[in-house]
Amino acid sequence: MLSVLIPVYNYxxxxxxxxxxxxxSDCDIPFEIICLDDASQEYTIENQRIxxxxxxxxxxxxxxxxxxxxxxxLAQKAIHENLLxxxxxxxxxxxxFISNYISALTTNPKVVFGGILYETQKPSKEVxxxxxYGKEREALNISQRNQNPSESxxxxxxxxxxxxxxxxxxxxxxxxxxYEDLLFFTALKAKQIEIxxxxxxxxxxxxxxxxxxxxxxxxxxENLVILNAAKKISINxxxxxxxxxxxxxxxxxxxxxxxxxxxxxxxxxxxxxAHPSLxxxxxxxxxxxxxxxxx
Numbered sequence: 001m002l003s004v005l006i007p008v009y010n011y012x013x014x015x016x017x018x019x020x021x022x023x024x025s026d027c028d029i030p031f032e033i034i035c036l037d038d039a040s041q042e043y044t045i046e047n048q049r050i051x052x053x054x055x056x057x058x059x060x061x062x063x064x065x066x067x068x069x070x071x072x073x074l075a076q077k078a079i080h081e082n083l084l085x086x087x088x089x090x091x092x093x094x095x096x097f098i099s100n101y102i103s104a105l106t107t108n109p110k111v112v113f114g115g116i117l118y119e120t121q122k123p124s125k126e127v128x129x130x131x132x133y134g135k136e137r138e139a140l141n142i143s144q145r146n147q148n149p150s151e152s153x154x155x156x157x158x159x160x161x162x163x164x165x166x167x168x169x170x171x172x173x174x175x176x177x178x179y180e181d182l183l184f185f186t187a188l189k190a191k192q193i194e195i196x197x198x199x200x201x202x203x204x205x206x207x208x209x210x211x212x213x214x215x216x217x218x219x220x221x222e223n224l225v226i227l228n229a230a231k232k233i234s235i236n237x238x239x240x241x242x243x244x245x246x247x248x249x250x251x252x253x254x255x256x257x258x259x260x261x262x263x264x265x266x267x268x269x270x271x272x273x274a275h276p277s278l279x280x281x282x283x284x285x286x287x288x289x290x291x292x293x294x295x
Contacts, residue, residue, distance in 0.1 A: 001030040002102070003078035003162070004086065007070040008058075010040040011088040011206065014049055019091060021053045023098040031055055034077055039064040068170035068180045071155065075165040083165065087156040089206030093117055100200040101159045110193055112159040113152075114200030115145070129210035129276040136278055138204070145197040150189040151237065155181045157202045164193065171232070178220025179227060186237050210272040218288060225292045240289050253290065260287030 004020055006013060017033055024031045035050055037060040050058040065073070075083060084101060094100070097114075104112050118134045138154065145152040155170075168187050174180045185195060208216065221240075227233040228241055235242045247253040264287065267280050 001080050002032075002082045002084060002098075003080040004031065004033040004084045005071070005074035005078060006033070006035045006086050006088055007067065007074060008035055008037040008040065008047065008088045010042040012043040012046050013058075013088045014046055016086070016088070016091055017050045017053065017056060017058075020086075020098065021056060023092070023095065025054075027099050027102055029102065030080065032079060033057070034074055035059070036061060036070055036074055036077075038066070038070050066172065066175035067177065068174050068184075069172045072165065072169045072172065075162055075169070078162055081162050083158075083160050083162050085155050085158040085160065086202065087204075090116070090156055090202035090204055093201045093203055097200060097202070100198070104159065104196070104198055104200075107196075109159075109196040110161050110164055111153075111188060112196045112198055113145070113154065114157045114159065114198055114202070115140070115142070116154060116157055117201045117203050119203065119205075123207060125274040126209045127207035128274065129271050129281070130207045130213045132276060132278060133213070133281065134204055134207075139201075142197050142199055149195040149197060150185040151182065153181070153185050153195050153197070155184065156204065157200075164188070168193075174223055174227075176219050176223065177216045178223040179233065180223075182237060183227060183232055186233060210276065214268065214271055214284075217285060221285060221289050221292060224289060240286055243286050244289055244293065247290070257287070257290050257294065260284075260290065 002024065004024070006016070013035060017035065020033060033056040035047065035058040037044065037047065037058070039061045044060060047058050050056050071085060082105065101112065101114070117139050118131060123131050140152055168191060170180055171183050174183065188195065224233065224238065224240065233241070235245055247256050260283070267284050270277055270280050271284065
């Protein structure tokens with residue numbers, strides 16, 4: 001009936017699995033919860049306790065294989081046709097989280113995204129950029145998500161048929177952080193596989209520091225350059241690519257790049273400050289993408 005699949009890297013997932021196990025048991029359905037640790041070093045002892053729950057397993061890979069490959073491996077290991085991918089640093093918002101997904105099966109959807117939320121209480125200065133970005137750009141309601149179903153879906157809370165992942169797996173050429181979700185959903189869109197959005201969110205719990213999030217964003221943009229060159233993500237799927245191409249068309253790219261180089265350090269100081277600006281974050285991403293494209 002249902003295989004819950006959780007990729008893990010340096011995160012304690014015991015509470016998440018305990019919560020899910022209780023909810024699924026109450027639904028009285030055949031299930032399994034598979035947790036795969038991508039060769040991390042932390043919380044392994046705590047996570048080993050997961051094996052005490054019925055139909056649950058936690059194991060550690062001998063070597064790190066990356067965010068996409070581990071999701072594909074989890075799908076291959078699953079014994080049920082319905083898969084639920086959850087990121088390790090999430091927790092269901094509602095007590096009927098699992099039953100909501102089971103109810104969604106009545107319309108026989110292939111892919112369902114339940115949404116993501118962030119805590120309303122403002123966190124410390126060190127993690128503000130990630131929190132603000134998440135609340136403004138990821139924590140969208142159904143109406144907002146349905147405007148661009150493939151662009152607003154995330155694999156962090158994804159209910160999907162196993163056959164879909166087997167036929168159209170996550171792209172394993174991506175081993176570092178960035179754009180693996182967009183690439184996956186773009187591929188499904190190209191195959192005319194509908195992505196259904198429902199109101200069944202999880203909280204995203206783990207907030208990186210602003211400095212770390214900025215570095216991960218740079219890594220993601222490196223992926224975007226590669227994906228664009230390989231024609232896997234185009235102007236239609238990425239606002240950054242679209243903006244870059246517009247600057248080229250208007251012959252403003254050289255001017256923009258010059259201004260960005262002069263202001264990059266100042267923008268970075270804002271982004272790690274107590275008042276980070278998402279507008280400046282967008283400028284920063286476009287500027288860094290332009291820099292990478294010029295190399």
